[in-house]
Amino acid sequence: MAKLFKILGSLIAVLVLLVVAAVVVLPMVIDPNDYKAEIVAKVSERTGREFRIDGELKLSVFPWLGIEIGDVALGNAKGFGEQPFAAVKRAALRVKLMPLLSKQLEVDTIGLDGLQLNLARAKDGRSNWDDLSKGGQAADGDPQRPDGGGGPAGLSIGGVRINDARVVWDDRSSGQHFQIERFNLNSDAIAPGRPVGLELEMSLRSKEPALSADVRIEGTVSLDEARQQLDVSGLRVVVEAGGEALPGGALRAELASELQMALDGKRLALKGLKLGVGDLQLSGEINASDLDTAPAFTGTLALAELNLRQWLATQKIELPAMADETALNKLALRMNLKSAGGTTRIEDLLIELDQTRISGSASLKGEAIGFAFDVDAIDADRYLPPAAREEGQAPAAEAGSGEEGPLLPVETLRALDINGSLKIGRLTIKKLLAEQIELSVAARGGKLSIGQKVGSFYQGVFDGKVDIDVTGKTPVMQIRESMSGLQAEPLVKDLTGEDRFAGKGRFSADLNTRGNSVKAIKQSLGGKLDFRFEDGAVKGFNLARIIRETKAKFQGQSLPPDDAPPQTDFSELSASAVIDQGVLNNQDLLAKSPFLRVTGKGTVDLAADRLDYTVTPVVVSTDAGQGGEGLEELKGVPVPVRLSGTFAKPDYAIDWGAVLTGTQKAKIEEKKQEVQQKLEKKLQDKLGDGLQNKLKGLF
Numbered sequence: 138m139a140k141l142f143k144i145l146g147s148l149i150a151v152l153v154l155l156v157v158a159a160v161v162v163l164p165m166v167i168d169p170n171d172y173k174a175e176i177v178a179k180v181s182e183r184t185g186r187e188f189r190i191d192g193e194l195k196l197s198v199f200p201w202l203g204i205e206i207g208d209v210a211l212g213n214a215k216g217f218g219e220q221p222f223a224a225v226k227r228a229a230l231r232v233k234l235m236p237l238l239s240k241q242l243e244v245d246t247i248g249l250d251g252l253q254l255n256l257a258r259a260k261d262g263r264s265n266w267d268d269l270s271k272g273g274q275a276a277d278g279d280p281q282r283p284d285g286g287g288g289p290a291g292l293s294i295g296g297v298r299i300n301d302a303r304v305v306w307d308d309r310s311s312g313q314h315f316q317i318e319r320f321n322l323n324s325d326a327i328a329p330g331r332p333v334g335l336e337l338e339m340s341l342r343s344k345e346p347a348l349s350a351d352v353r354i355e356g357t358v359s360l361d362e363a364r365q366q367l368d369v370s371g372l373r374v375v376v377e378a379g380g381e382a383l384p385g386g387a388l389r390a391e392l393a394s395e396l397q398m399a400l401d402g403k404r405l406a407l408k409g410l411k412l413g414v415g416d417l418q419l420s421g422e423i424n425a426s427d428l429d430t431a432p433a434f435t436g437t438l439a440l441a442e443l444n445l446r447q448w449l450a451t452q453k454i455e456l457p458a459m460a461d462e463t464a465l466n467k468l469a470l471r472m473n474l475k476s477a478g479g480t481t482r483i484e485d486l487l488i489e490l491d492q493t494r495i496s497g498s499a500s501l502k503g504e505a506i507g508f509a510f511d512v513d514a515i516d517a518d519r520y521l522p523p524a525a526r527e528e529g530q531a532p533a534a535e536a537g538s539g540e541e542g543p544l545l546p547v548e549t550l551r552a553l554d555i556n557g558s559l560k561i562g563r564l565t566i567k568k569l570l571a572e573q574i575e576l577s578v579a580a581r582g583g584k585l586s587i588g589q590k591v592g593s594f595y596q597g598v599f600d601g602k603v604d605i606d607v608t609g610k611t612p613v614m615q616i617r618e619s620m621s622g623l624q625a626e627p628l629v630k631d632l633t634g635e636d637r638f639a640g641k642g643r644f645s646a647d648l649n650t651r652g653n654s655v656k657a658i659k660q661s662l663g664g665k666l667d668f669r670f671e672d673g674a675v676k677g678f679n680l681a682r683i684i685r686e687t688k689a690k691f692q693g694q695s696l697p698p699d700d701a702p703p704q705t706d707f708s709e710l711s712a713s714a715v716i717d718q719g720v721l722n723n724q725d726l727l728a729k730s731p732f733l734r735v736t737g738k739g740t741v742d743l744a745a746d747r748l749d750y751t752v753t754p755v756v757v758s759t760d761a762g763q764g765g766e767g768l769e770e771l772k773g774v775p776v777p778v779r780l781s782g783t784f785a786k787p788d789y790a791i792d793w794g795a796v797l798t799g800t801q802k803a804k805i806e807e808k809k810q811e812v813q814q815k816l817e818k819k820l821q822d823k824l825g826d827g828l829q830n831k832l833k834g835l836f
Contacts, residue, residue: 169194169196169204170193170194173190173194176190177189177190180211184211184268184269185268186211186212186213186214186222186268186269187210187211187212188209188210188211188212189208189209189210189212190206190208190209191207191208191209191210192206192207192208192209192227193206193207194206197231198234200233200234200235201231201232201233201234201245202231202232202233202234202237203229203230203231203232203245204229204230204231205227205228205229205230206225206227206228206229207225207226207227207228208224208225208226208227209224209225209228210223210224210225211223211224213255213265214263214265214266214267214268216259216263217255217257217259217265218257220255221253221255222254222255222265222266223252223253223254223255224251224252224253225249225250225251225252225253226250226251226252227248227249227250227251228248228249228250229247229248230244230245230247230248231244231245232244232245233245241293242292242293243293243295244292244293244294244295245294245295246294246295246296246297246298247294247295247296247297247298248298248299248300249298249299249300249302250299250300250301251300251301251302252299252301252302252303252320253302253303253304253305254302254303254304254305255305255307256304256305256306256307257305257306257307257308257309258307258308258309258310259309259310260309260310261310262310292328292329293326293327293328293329294326294327294328295326295327296323296324296325296326296327297322297323297324297327298322298323298324299320299321299322299323300321301319301320301321302317302320302321302322303316303317303318303319303320304316304317304320305317312345313345314343314344314345315341315342315343315344316341316342317339317340317341318339318340318341318342319338319339319340320337320338320339321336321337321338321339322335322336322337323335323336323337324336329360330360331359332357332358332359332370333357333358333359334355334356334357334358335354335355335356335357335358336353336354336355337352337353337354337355338351338352338353338354339351339352340352343380346380346381346382347380347381347382348378348379348380348381348382348383349378349379349380350376350377350378350379351376351377351378352374352375352376353373353374353375354372354373354374354375355371355372355373356369356370356371356372356373356396357369357370357371365399365400365401366397366398366399366400367397367398367399367400368395368396368397368398369395369396369397369398370395371395372392372393372394372395372396373391373392373393374391374392374393375389375390375391375392376388376389376390376391376392377389378390384452384453384454385452385453385454386453387453388414388452389414389415390412390413390414391412391413391414392410392411392412392413393409393410393411394407394408394409394410394411395407395408395409396408401429402428402429403426403427403428403429404424404425404426404428405423405424405425405428406422406423406424406425407422407423407424408422409422410422410423414452415448415451415452416443416444416447416448416451417440417443417448418440418441418443419438419439419440419441420438420439420441421436421437421438421439422436422437423435423436423474424436431477431478432476433476433477433478434474434475434476434477434481435473435474435475435476436473436474437471437472437473437474438470438471438472438474439470439471439472440468440469440470440471441469442467442468442469442489443467443468443469444466444467444468445465445466445467445468446463446464446465446466447466449465457522458522458523459519459520459521459522459523460518460519460520460521460522460523460524461518461519461520464491464519464520465490465491465520466491467489467490467491468488468489468490469488469489470486470487470488470489471485471486471487472484472485472486472487473485479502479503480500480501480502481500481501481502482498482499482500482501483498483499483500484498485498486498486499486510490515491519492514492516493512493513493514493515494512494513495510495511495512495513496510496511497509497510497511499557503554504552504554505554505555505556506554506555506556506557507555507556507557508555508557508558508559509557509558509559510557510558510559510560511559511560512559512560512561512562512564513562513563514561514562514563514564515561515563515564515565516565517564517565517566518565518566518567518568521566521567541654541655541656542654543653543654544653544654544655544658545605545607545612545653547607547612547653550580550583550585550605550607551582551583551607551608553580553581553585554580554581555578555579555580555581556578556579556580556581557577557578557579558575558576558577558578559574559575559576559577559578560574560575560576561574561576562574567632568631568632568634569628569631569632570594570595570631571591571593571594571599572591572592572593572594573590573591573592573593574589574590574591574592575588575589575590575591575592576588576589576590582608583606583607583608584604584605584606584607584608585604585605585606585607586602586603586604586605587602587603587604587605588601588602589601589602589603589618594620594623594628595623595624595625595627595628596622596623596624596641597620597621597622597623597624597643598620598621598622599618599619599620600618600619600620601616601617601618601619602616602617602618603615603616604616611651611652611653612651612652612653613649613650613651614649614650614651614658615648615649616646616647616648616649616664617646617647617648618644618645618646619643619644619645619646620642620643620644620645621643622641622643623641623642623643623644624640624641625638625639625640625641625642625670625673626638626639626640626673635677636676637675637676637677638673638674638675638676639673639674639676640670640671640672640673640674640707640710641670641671641672641673642668642669642670642671642673642710643668643669644666644667644668644669645666645667645668646664646665646666647664647665647666648662648663648664648665648666648716649662649663649664650662650663656744659719659743659744660718660719660744661718661719662716662718662719662743662744663716663717663718664715664716665713665714665715665716666713666714666716667711667712667713667714668711668712668713669709669710669711670707670709670710670711671708671709671710672708673706673707673710674704674705674706674707675704675705675707676702676703676704677703677704678703678704678705679699679702679703679704679705680705680730680733680754682699682703705730705733706730706731707728707729707730708729708730708731709727709728709729710727710728710729711725711726711727711728712725712726712727712737713725716743719742719743719744719745720740720741720742720743720744721740721741721742721743722740723737723738723739723740723741723750724738725738726738726752732756732757733754733755733756733757734754734755734757735752735753735754735755736752736753736755737750737751737752737753738750738751739751739780746783746784746785747781747782747783748780748781748782748783748784748787749780749781750779750780750781751777751778751779751780752777752778752780753775753776753777753778754775754776754778755773755774755775755776756772756773756774757772757773776791777791778790778791779791
């Protein structure tokens, strides 16, 4: 663009040349229009393009020495169409005559009406001003310079007025096209040491993306020669934009600031910065240095308290439905910014979102991201979708649906370069409460590691780590988790809203898998897990009564009503499992209650969603106080229950053959014990204790 400004400077120089030419011919009282053809020829020769002056040249001599020219056009470069490269409807320049005698240059308001500038770049990268930028060279190849002779000692300009200018940019190599229309610029008088007021307005239009904007800029410019600094006070920029690329299709923004810029372009400062978009109000300041070599920035930003929900509505941005319709009614922010050596840092960050405070810091260097955030407390349920009403609930997805699609964004994970931590004092999500949460994430070179610690989760402590490796063709994952001291009763209540299970427990898991779909991950899942709960109860059913009712039905009887709570107590519930290729194998399920022992073993095919498992309860006590009354005939008899089918629709069947066989065995064993006791008594009566003890040893 520097070349373009040089070209525009050359065009202005042509106008000045016309003024000088007019001064030369004035003493001879020659009409400047007589020289129009010669001027056109010289410009055409110099530029290699067609140059036209369709209007008249008008001269004035006293008290202003000036020229006015109309309908001037410079043709376009070859291959860029017939429209002119530049055209001006009217241009006027006047210099006060008498001050020239004392080397004072007093210029009247410079006027330029109807400027049209058509800038273009061809598909091969050529621009339509390349040929013009090659001109302006002296014969020896060095750029022409002023001779340094005695110029005017002082310069003042009555002002600058550009009216209804139009600039078109057409980049055929990228398809970018935009134009500036109705460009108007007005300034106060310009003189050394005096501030200059400026007003500018224009309309911007873009095809891709479809966007339009009306822009107004005003401010007062002053030059501080002592500090070699340009100051703009009272800077105000107003933008009213519309288009499909904008959220809600429209935007109005207003910026106000005090600008300071070094004349060498190395330093820039925005003081008292204020940016407003409706009720959204940002304030702060920005300081930039070393802009010509290694740019560095420092600054502060603050967002005044905002009702975010209402503001988004005014911008016609629709939020997803949330469980709490008052969520996002408060947002405030402040932070410090630093950027140097290619690293940008956010420090002393404080965000207030509703009742939540978030503090911390973040950094960005190239594509490397670092962060450390601390959240005091947040109720995530407020921001989740509202629970579906029963009558409007969608049917549950069938097992296996959607399990083939990619699960992980592999390319994104490979490109990640991140190291961060997140601490949350108190988190509520899905009605579950967790406290003292510490999360860490580290990703680089296609390897991602996520650490998780929860200091208090229903009186338990959780520790876990997930490692994901996407360096190869197939993602590889490892999951290690452990929990101890967990109180299941309040957890299940909060999770389901029902009192279904109680007990204090622990669990651990060490799993590994590979694949990038739910199906593949299930099929390749391996590892081991175990759990143990103590002194608890499974609520909602009484296993002893179920067994008694089943027995009564077989005997054609019925049981009287039972007011006891429908629950099955246990003193211990534990199991461990090994998983290989998606098949879980458990051989040691054990549940103990005062009247019952339950064992279990079998397999669960996670990928095929199939159960092949047998649970075997055994009555060990028939005391009424232990819930075993009425089960005397089943004492010591295994009651195998076979589980099969799918998780969604499991089937179960009691192996009554085994139960009956066990019952007969129990009766035979009972008779055997009875006969043995009678035999021992007779032996004692006839043989005495000594021989009896010897005979016992034989059995």
